[in-house]
Amino acid sequence: MKQETNPNYHHFLKHISLDCVVFGFHENQLKVLLLRMKKNQEWALPGGFVLENESMEIAASRVLKERTGLDHIFLNQFHVFSDPERSNINPAVPDFLEFDITFQDADWFNQRFISVGFYALVEFSLVQPQPDVLSDICEWISLSEISALMMDHRQILDKALETLRLQLVFQPVGYNLLPDKFTMPELQKLYETILGKELDRRNFQRKILAYNIISKLDEVRQGVPHKAPTLYRFNPENYQKALKEGLGGKW
Amino acid sequence: MKQETNPNYHHFLKHISLDCVVFGFHENQLKVLLLRMKKNQEWALPGGFVLENESMEIAASRVLKERTGLDHIFLNQFHVFSDPERSNINPAVPDFLEFDITFQDADWFNQRFISVGFYALVEFSLVQPQPDVLSDICEWISLSEISALMMDHRQILDKALETLRLQLVFQPVGYNLLPDKFTMPELQKLYETILGKELDRRNFQRKILAYNIISKLDEVRQGVPHKAPTLYRFNPENYQKALKEGLGGKW
DNA sequence: TAAGTATTGTGTTTAATTGACACAATGATA
DNA sequence: TATCATTGTGTCAATTAAACACAATACTTA
Missing domain, CATH: 3.90.79.10 (Nucleoside Triphosphate Pyrophosphohydrolase)
Incomplete structure (x- = not known):
C-alpha cells in the first residue's frame, strides 16, 4: 500500500x-x-x-x-x-x-x-x-x-x-560539531574551514582560551604522528552563557 | 459592495x-x-x-x-x-x-x-x-x-x-533613517537609541569617521540654541560597500 | 639507538584599537 | 561683555590584535 x-x-x-x-x-x-x-x-x-x-x-x-x-x-x-x-x-x-x-x-x-x-x-x-x-x-x-x-x-x-x-564572529561554534574531547588544532581547523581562511595557530589559541569556553584536560591524543596534542573539552555552562550573551560584539 | x-x-x-x-x-x-x-x-x-x-x-x-x-x-x-x-x-x-x-x-x-x-x-x-x-x-x-x-x-x-x-555592530545604519543632511549629535542619538545605552561623543565621532561612510559638508545647522553643529551626509558608494562587506567583524 | 623532522606548547615584541578624559572654540542668552 | 551649553579637536593610558621566535615532544628513519 x-x-x-x-x-x-x-x-x-x-x-x-x-x-x-x-x-x-x-x-x-x-x-x-x-x-x-x-x-x-x-x-x-x-x-x-x-x-x-x-x-x-x-x-x-x-x-x-x-x-x-x-x-x-x-x-x-x-x-x-x-x-x-x-x-x-x-x-x-x-x-x-x-x-x-x-x-x-x-x-x-x-x-x-x-x-x-x-x-x-x-x-x-x-x-x-x-x-x-x-x-x-x-x-x-x-x-x-x-x-x-x-x-x-x-x-x-x-x-x-x-x-x-x-x-x-559573536557566538561560539564547535560544541555541536566536535566530539566530546578534541584538540586545539582540530578546533582551529573547524574555524578555518567555516571562515574559508587560515588563522595564526598561536593567536587562535590565545583568543579561544580567553573566551573561557573550553577546558584543558590531563590527556593527550594517542597514536598520532609527531607530538601528541592535548585534549580539550567544552565547558557547558560558559558555552551556554557565551551563546546567550555573545562574545565581544563592540559598541 | x-x-x-x-x-x-x-x-x-x-x-x-x-x-x-x-x-x-x-x-x-x-x-x-x-x-x-x-x-x-x-x-x-x-x-x-x-x-x-x-x-x-x-x-x-x-x-x-x-x-x-x-x-x-x-x-x-x-x-x-x-x-x-x-x-x-x-x-x-x-x-x-x-x-x-x-x-x-x-x-x-x-x-x-x-x-x-x-x-x-x-x-x-x-x-x-x-x-x-x-x-x-x-x-x-x-x-x-x-x-x-x-x-x-x-x-x-x-x-x-x-x-x-x-x-x-557589523553593518552601517542610518542612511535610511535620517534625512539627507544630519548632524553628528543626531547620528549619535540614533545609535544610542537603537543600542539602548549612551556613547562617548568623541569616541563615537572617531569611530564613525573611520568607517568613511559619511562626508562633512561646508554647512551648519541653522536656528539652534548654542553652537551650530556641522552637517554631514552619507557617502552612497562607501555606504553600500560597507553594507555588503561589513564593518570590522573580527577573525 | 641516535639524528632528523613535523608538530605542539609557550612565549615576546610591535602595532592598532579602544576607553577615559581635557580644553579651547562657538554663538545664542543674559 | 560675561555666561553657558554645546561643538570641535585633541591626548594619554589600557587593552587587544598581528607578527613572529624558539624550545619541547614524540614519531620516523637511517
Whole structure:
C-alpha cells in the first residue's frame, strides 16, 4: 500500500516547506548531509513540511530526526526562500509518476512552496543517514565536492554558510560539531574551514582560551604522528552563557 | 459592495502572512509604525498576505507602500513566527462580523498563519501613514510608549529590535533613517537609541569617521540654541560597500 | 639507538584599537 | 561683555590584535 510508505500530505500546511543545511565536521572537512533524488539523481537538501499543529522548529526537528536518528539537534532558522520561480531554477521537472508517488501526491509537489531555511550543527559520528521516500541515498558530502543541487538548494546552502560565518564572529561554534574531547588544532581547523581562511595557530589559541569556553584536560591524543596534542573539552555552562550573551560584539 | 473595500483573500497563499516592524527616527526618538484595530482597539504591526506570484519581499514592499506611500523601502526579513498558538497569545478573539468583513473573510482570518517578520528603516518625514481595512488609526508610536500589542506582535517587535542591534555592530545604519543632511549629535542619538545605552561623543565621532561612510559638508545647522553643529551626509558608494562587506567583524 | 623532522606548547615584541578624559572654540542668552 | 551649553579637536593610558621566535615532544628513519 502506498499509504504506508508515503506521508499523508493533506495533514501538512499548504505552500510551506522547510529545508535543512546539516553541517558536520570530519577528517578536517566541513560536510553537508545531502539526499540523492530517485527521479533524476539530483542532489538535494533534506527537507519537509509542517503539520497543522507544529511550529517550524518542531517540524525541522522531526525531519532531522528522520534523516539522522538524532534528537535535540542544534537548529537555527536563517532565511525564507520565497521566489515564485524557485522550483523552476534547475530545469528538470520531476515526473513523480515514475516512482511510488500517487497522482494526488504529484499535485502536492506541484504547488508553490515558500521554504524556511534552517541550518543544523551536528556531531558527524552520531549521525545515521536515512534517505526519505523520494531519495535513494542520504550521505555526507564535503563542501568542496558539492556541485549542482536541486532547485535553489545551492543558494540555500550558500546563505547558510554565510550566516554561520557571521555567527562565528559573536557566538561560539564547535560544541555541536566536535566530539566530546578534541584538540586545539582540530578546533582551529573547524574555524578555518567555516571562515574559508587560515588563522595564526598561536593567536587562535590565545583568543579561544580567553573566551573561557573550553577546558584543558590531563590527556593527550594517542597514536598520532609527531607530538601528541592535548585534549580539550567544552565547558557547558560558559558555552551556554557565551551563546546567550555573545562574545565581544563592540559598541 | 464589500468586494471593493476588502481584498479578495482567495488570491493569497493560505497559512502565510508577514508582519513589518517599521522604524523611524524623530525628535531623538526611535518610533514604530502601528495600527489600531477597529475591532478591539488593540495596536498591531502592519502586516499582510502573499499573492500567488509574489515573493515575500515583494509582498512586504506592497504592504508598506499601502501603509506609508513609499517605494523602495529598506527591508530585511529577520525571523519566522510559527508557534501554532501565536494567534491565541492575547486573549481577545476577534469578532469580525461586527465590521465590514464577510463570513468568508472571517474564515480566512481564523486559519493558522505562519508569519515572516520584516523590519524596515524609513525616513520619518517621508511617511504618510494610512490605516488598512481592519484599522482606524495608523501612526508612529515612540518605542518607549508602546505597551501591549495584538497577538505575538510584541515578541515580533522585540526580535526586530534585537536584530537591528546586532546588525549595528557589523553593518552601517542610518542612511535610511535620517534625512539627507544630519548632524553628528543626531547620528549619535540614533545609535544610542537603537543600542539602548549612551556613547562617548568623541569616541563615537572617531569611530564613525573611520568607517568613511559619511562626508562633512561646508554647512551648519541653522536656528539652534548654542553652537551650530556641522552637517554631514552619507557617502552612497562607501555606504553600500560597507553594507555588503561589513564593518570590522573580527577573525 | 641516535639524528632528523613535523608538530605542539609557550612565549615576546610591535602595532592598532579602544576607553577615559581635557580644553579651547562657538554663538545664542543674559 | 560675561555666561553657558554645546561643538570641535585633541591626548594619554589600557587593552587587544598581528607578527613572529624558539624550545619541547614524540614519531620516523637511517
